[in-house]
Amino acid sequence: MVNFMLYISADLENLTNFQPAGGVDDPNFTYYFKLKCENCGEVTEKETCVSLNETLPLPKKGTTNLIQKCKFCKREGTVTMIPGRGSPLTNELSEGGKHAALMVFDCRGFEPLDFAFSSGWKAESIEGTKFEDIDLSGGDYAEYDEKGECPVMISNVAAMFKVVDLSKKNL
Known part of the structure; x- marks a missing residue:
């Protein structure tokens, strides 16, 4: 079993707490x-x-989130999500050029690659205005915060998977 953490980064302009619409889990x-x-x-x-x-x-014990066969060699693999390890991308992390850990995937037989941003994200402006159902399938998001009287933007979204050891406290 290999655990892969999905890390995300983005340039957040006047925004913070960028994460899936219902929270990281x-x-x-x-x-x-x-x-x-x-x-x-x-x-x-x-x-x-x-x-x-x-x-x-699963055939013997437990559950998983995905069972899939390789179309080439026909070997079967699984992907099981492990919640409780993620956090939103904050403005501070973004300004520091750092990533936020989002979700852990226990992969057996497969390795995750090329995360694709889509719809279903949320963020809030520095002034507290909430922006829901953000769609990043086009790469960027721009809007205007009327309460804070400032533009807000998410750009340069990026993601990467890294192997992690879940026995360590700090991922």
Whole structure:
């Protein structure tokens, strides 16, 4: 079993607490990314979608969020989400050029690649105005905060997966 943490970064202008609409552990938020087979190295053509509210029983014990066969070598692999380790991307992290840890994926037989930003995000302005259902499938988001009388923007969104050891306190 290998655990991969999804880290996100973005340039936040007059915004903070950038995260999935229901929070970092939103059961309805869908993560889209490609998978690489650890057996043959084949990468899926399309993004695979995984969410906390979709579970499948495992043959022996427990549940997982995705069971998929490699189209090339036919080996089966699983992806299980591990909530409770993420945090929103704050304005301070963004200004410091740092990433926010979002979600852990326990991957067996696959490695996650190329996270795709889509809809279903939220953020709040520095003045406290909430912006809901932000769609980042086009890459950027721009709006105007009338309460704070300032433009708000999310740009240069980026994501990466890193192998993490869950026994360590600081990821």
